[in-house]
Amino acid sequence: xxxxxxxxxxxxxxxxxxxxxxxxxxxxxxxxxxxxxxxxxxxxxxxxxxxxxxxxxxxxxxxxxxxxxxxxxxxxxxxxxxxxxxxxxxxxxxxxxxxxxxxxxxxxxxxxxxxxxxxxxxxxxxxxxxxxxxxxxxxxxxxxxxxxxxxxxxxxxxxxxxxxxxxxxxxxxxxxxxxxxxxxxxxxxxxxxxxxxxxxxxxxxxxxxxxxxxxxxxxxxxxxxxxxxxxxxxxxxxxxxxxxxxxxxxxxxxxxxxxxxxxxxxxxxxxxxxxxxxxxxxxxxxxxxxxxxxxxxxxxxxxxxxxxxxxxxxxxxxxxxxxxxxxxxxxxxxxxxxxxxxxxxxxxxxxxxxxxxxxxxxxxxxxxxxxxxxxxxxxxxxxxxxxx
Amino acid sequence: xxxxxxxxxxxxxxxxxxxxxxxxxxxxxxxxxxxxxxxxxxxxxxxxxxxxxxxxxxxxxxxxxxxxxxxxxxxxxxxxxxxxxxxxxxxxxxxxxxxxxxxxxxxxxxxxxxxxxxxxxxxxxxxxxxxxxxxxxxxxxxxxxxxxxxxxxxxxxxxxxxxxxxxxxxxxxxxxxxxxxxxxxxxxxxxxxxxxxxxxxxxxxxxxxxxxxxxxxxxxxxxxxxxxxxxxxxxxxxxxxxxxxxxxxxxxxxxxxxxxxxxxxxxxxxxxxxxxxxxxxxxxxxxxxxxxxxxxxxxxxxxxxxxxxxxxxxxxxxxxxxxxxxxxxxxxx
Amino acid sequence: xxxxxxxxxxxxxxxxxxxxxxxxxxxxxxxxxxxxxxxxxxxxxxxxxxxxxxxxxxxxxxxxxxxxxxxxxxxxxxxxxxxxxxxxxxxxxxxxxxxxxxxxxxxxxxxxxxxxxxxxxxxxxxxxxxxxxxxxxxxxxxxxxxxxxxxxxxxxxxxxxxxxxxxxxxxxxxxxxxxxxxxxxxxxxxxxxxxxxxxxxxxxxxxxxxxxxxxxxxxxxxxxxxxxxxxxxxxxxxxxxxxxxxxxxxxxxxxxxx
Numbered sequence: 008x009x010x011x012x013x014x015x016x017x018x019x020x021x022x023x024x025x026x027x028x029x030x031x032x033x034x035x036x037x038x039x040x041x042x043x044x045x046x047x048x049x050x051x052x053x054x055x056x057x058x059x060x061x062x063x064x065x066x067x068x069x070x071x072x073x074x075x076x077x078x079x080x081x082x083x084x085x086x087x088x089x090x091x092x093x094x095x096x097x098x099x100x101x102x103x104x105x106x107x108x109x110x111x112x113x114x115x116x117x118x119x120x121x122x123x124x125x126x127x128x129x130x131x132x133x134x135x136x137x138x139x140x141x142x143x144x145x146x147x148x149x150x151x152x153x154x155x156x157x158x159x160x161x162x163x164x165x166x167x168x169x170x171x172x173x174x175x176x177x178x179x180x181x182x183x184x185x186x187x188x189x190x191x192x193x194x195x196x197x198x199x200x201x202x203x204x205x206x207x208x209x210x211x212x213x214x215x216x217x218x219x220x221x222x223x224x225x226x227x228x229x230x231x232x233x234x235x236x237x238x239x240x241x242x243x244x245x246x247x248x249x250x251x252x253x254x255x256x257x258x259x260x261x262x263x264x265x266x267x268x269x270x271x272x273x274x275x276x277x278x279x280x281x282x283x284x285x286x287x288x289x290x291x292x293x294x295x296x297x298x299x300x301x302x303x304x305x306x307x308x309x310x311x312x313x314x315x316x317x318x319x320x321x322x323x324x325x326x327x328x329x330x331x332x333x334x335x336x337x338x339x340x341x342x343x344x345x346x347x348x349x350x351x352x353x354x355x356x357x358x359x360x361x362x363x364x365x366x367x368x369x370x371x372x373x374x375x376x377x378x379x380x381x382x383x384x385x386x387x388x389x390x391x392x393x394x395x
Numbered sequence: 396x397x398x399x400x401x402x403x404x405x406x407x408x409x410x411x412x413x414x415x416x417x418x419x420x421x422x423x424x425x426x427x428x429x430x431x432x433x434x435x436x437x438x439x440x441x442x443x444x445x446x447x448x449x450x451x452x453x454x455x456x457x458x459x460x461x462x463x464x465x466x467x468x469x470x471x472x473x474x475x476x477x478x479x480x481x482x483x484x485x486x487x488x489x490x491x492x493x494x495x496x497x498x499x500x501x502x503x504x505x506x507x508x509x510x511x512x513x514x515x516x517x518x519x520x521x522x523x524x525x526x527x528x529x530x531x532x533x534x535x536x537x538x539x540x541x542x543x544x545x546x547x548x549x550x551x552x553x554x555x556x557x558x559x560x561x562x563x564x565x566x567x568x569x570x571x572x573x574x575x576x577x578x579x580x581x582x583x584x585x586x587x588x589x590x591x592x593x594x595x596x597x598x599x600x601x602x603x604x605x606x607x608x609x610x611x612x613x614x615x616x617x618x619x620x621x622x623x624x625x626x627x628x629x630x631x632x633x634x635x636x637x638x639x640x641x642x643x644x645x646x647x648x649x650x651x652x653x654x655x656x657x658x659x660x661x662x663x664x665x666x667x668x669x670x671x672x673x674x675x676x677x678x679x680x681x682x683x684x685x686x687x688x689x690x691x692x693x694x695x696x697x698x699x700x701x702x703x704x705x706x707x708x709x710x711x712x713x714x715x716x717x718x719x720x721x722x723x724x725x726x727x728x
Numbered sequence: 729x730x731x732x733x734x735x736x737x738x739x740x741x742x743x744x745x746x747x748x749x750x751x752x753x754x755x756x757x758x759x760x761x762x763x764x765x766x767x768x769x770x771x772x773x774x775x776x777x778x779x780x781x782x783x784x785x786x787x788x789x790x791x792x793x794x795x796x797x798x799x800x801x802x803x804x805x806x807x808x809x810x811x812x813x814x815x816x817x818x819x820x821x822x823x824x825x826x827x828x829x830x831x832x833x834x835x836x837x838x839x840x841x842x843x844x845x846x847x848x849x850x851x852x853x854x855x856x857x858x859x860x861x862x863x864x865x866x867x868x869x870x871x872x873x874x875x876x877x878x879x880x881x882x883x884x885x886x887x888x889x890x891x892x893x894x895x896x897x898x899x900x901x902x903x904x905x906x907x908x909x910x911x912x913x914x915x916x917x918x919x920x921x922x923x924x925x926x927x928x929x930x931x932x933x934x935x936x937x938x939x940x941x942x943x944x945x946x947x948x949x950x951x952x953x954x955x956x957x958x959x960x961x962x963x964x965x966x967x968x969x970x971x972x973x974x975x976x977x978x979x980x981x982x983x984x985x986x
């Protein structure tokens with residue numbers, strides 16, 4: 008990376024892991040990024056690479072074969088991967104998102120059953136909360152889970168499920184008590200995608216993160232053992248919200264990575280491209296853009312790192328921190344990538360350079376795991392609650 | 396003061412290598428400047444032919460028959476006899492000039508340890524220098540470290556040393572009249588090495604090796620596949636040159652490692668270097684940037700090779716290579 | 729098999745520069761010498777297949793440990809770093825003596841080294857060490873395999889390759905053809921933090937009173953200067969293939985190359 012980062016706040020382990028992932032991203036991921044985008048195929052080779060290198064094991068406890076990394080370390084890895092390829096960074100972000108309900112509420116027996124495969128990277132896990140009519144209003148889900156002896160029968164549909172078609176496990180949020188209030192209606196289950204009645208009904212064609220399959224899932228009386236329910240019946244909504252409090256920094260990290268990748272590409276181009284007899288980087292209007300891009304990226308990064316530290320130490324306003332960092336980082340990624348296209352001029356609009364892809368990829372960070380509007384809502388609610 | 400010894404290298408057919416002739420020529424000039432005798436040595440199972448060749452460049456060549464060289468790697472065998480000769484010589488040698496080939500490097504390492512003297516590796520030029528800066532009068536060795544980004548001159552702090560000369564730095568020039576070959580017999584100073592050559596496998600060779608070629612036609616990732624190298628081979632044939640490659644092309648399995656130029660491959664200094672689809676990454680650049688003339692063809696206007704090529708064509712090699720083949724054919728009729 | 733890998737930290741190729749003392753500045757972005765990574769990978773594969781352990785042996789300034797840590801993260805068992813202020817400015821002959829003396833303090837079946845180093849070292853050190861230790865030396869390996877108490881090596885030759893055999897212990901220098909080095913896994917990186925890098929001085933390896941080190945260098949650099957500039961690049965674009973070919977031919981004729 009061209010920007011020098013003063014990162015005295017990172018531990019030796021964190022720096023070593025970041026540097027190793029950065030090297031891998033530069034040498035193995037970056038050369039694949041354009042093709043992944045063009046073919047819109049899930050990069051199974053890179054999933055294997057991330058698994059072999061232990062990167063997919065970062066969020067999981069050491070006793071189950073993971074690396075037991077803290078949130079900031081996971082985010083450093085997502086950031087480094089996303090600087091080369093947002094789709095690849097998302098593999099780790101979704102692995103964390105999908106497994107958080109399990110890690111937060113799973114019993115020792117459940118952890119022992121599911122985590123080793125996730126930590127080794129042989130299993131991927133998706134997070135299935137959103138439905139066609141339950142997006143920002145997550146409590147409005149309609150997928151039903153009906154108790155039948157020692158099992159539940161799941162019926163319904165989920166939409167916009169990242170990696171839903173390549174995961175072997177899905178954490179599904181379904182209504183167990185339709186009569187309860189929004190905080191008690193829903194329960195969470197770990198569903199094995201090989202179960203009869205489970206199907207992938209559609210893959211979306213998207214503007215960005217095109218190598219990451221976004222699936223529509225259908226459940227037709229899928230039988231899930233009661234032993235796969237996470238937490239008590241009715242705990243699902245709170246678990247989903249606690250999950251998002253911890254997972255949004257992963258999206259912020261993806262956004263910071265995308266921004267850094269675009270900034271690096273723009274700075275390199277500005278140093279090489281000559282117009283009017285000199286490198287365009289010598290023109291002050293271009294310099295101003297690059298400086299603003301760096302400032303936005305670095306500000307988002309530092310807020311992200313602070314949010315990770317606050318959430319990790321159990322801050323009571325963890326939800327506010329996660330919303331803050333995703334809000335700022337998502338907007339930074341969108342602005343910085345747009346400016347990067349501008350710095351490259353007409354070339355920036357071509358597939359030959361990575362910045363147009365980065366601009367398309369950046370947009371999703373303003374949308375998923377809560378739109379920027381929802382982040383503001385979360386922040387404002389936290390502010391007003393503390394004023395009460 | 397002792398003289399200069401040139402230890403010649405013998406190839407698989409029993410002939411003297413081109414690099415050894417270059418080393419002999421360089422040593423002769425050094426001897427004239429420093430008023431030192433220059434002696435050639437050939438240690439081999441069958442030394443006669445190479446010794447006669449070396450004698451066309453040097454006034455005196457000692458030929459030593461070493462039957463064990465059939466079954467052992469050359470360096471240890473040769474070094475043990477050379478060290479013995481040096482120990483027995485009335486005028487022990489002060490300076491050794493060897494070619495910086497793989498065998499030459501091995502030989503220098505063994506000889507250095509046997510005689511407890513220093514080595515300067517990768518000389519690009521030799522001169523005689525007077526005492527200066529605490530360094531006595533002796534050979535001054537020009538080298539190009541850091542992949543040619545620096546030119547240095549070094550010397551030996553004592554009165555003995557080994558110099559390894561890079562290929563293609565000196566044009567071999569025979570003497571007006573050939574020198575004489577003297578057969579010598581000497582026991583090795585050490586036991587024959589405990590390394591057995593079980594089998595020697597010859598790969599199919601075509602044209603000059605890239606280290607000795609005057610023209611190199613080189614291909615990188617942009618060549619696109621093994622079939623792309625067919626065109627480059629044809630081009631190299633028309634120009635009397637050899638085919639080279641970048642590590643990316645070798646790693647992709649498009650062409651043999653023997654052709655790889657760069658940091659972990661060979662260092663070349665041809666008169667003409669034609670680079671097709673070669674980006675010019677530093678790892679490749681360090682192996683070829685001292686070529687006299689560099690012509691690069693690349694589709695990417697930002698390829699780093701554009702910064703150090705003499706002629707940089709921003710074009711698609713897939714169309715330029717056939718056109719160039721046709722143009723060269725038309726020239727030669 | 730107990731394998732020692734001779735591992736040289738070198739400045740990242742392209743980044744090398746001379747320090748104020750006119751010597752190579754070894755603190756500049758040190759990396760594992762390229763060819764040493766290949767022999768380390770070969771050693772890791774040998775140990776994975778047949779058991780054993782890998783000791784890294786380096787001679788470098790005390791602060792230059794990042795490359796050694798990386799090699800430990802790739803899977804080496806431990807490291808020995810010979811580091812002594814007296815070694816600044818050491819010549820090839822000193823390096824040979826120091827590494828040979830350090831090897832005398834280690835137990836091993838096989839020593840492997842990269843065929844040469846990117847910072848100007850020329851592939852003579854391993855041969856010198858083998859000579860001092862009176863061990864079989866097998867150079868330019870493109871393949872290394874164990875063989876009934878010995879080692880079998882395919883050595884690149886100008887004509888093709890030679891198949892060599894020697895008994896153990898032996899010293900082998902290897903090339904890129906040994907195979908692509910692995911990336912250190914994150915687990916390896918975490919685990920490497922607790923692995924030992926034993927620092928040894930010249931006294932520790934019995935060379936305190938010997939004429940080795942910068943003060944006893946057999947060679948000295950007298951002058952360093954930038955090479956003559958290549959001159960400017962002639963850039964040609966937007967030509968039809970035939971015109972592009974003609975441009976190349978004309979240029980070669982102009983340079984008297986045809």
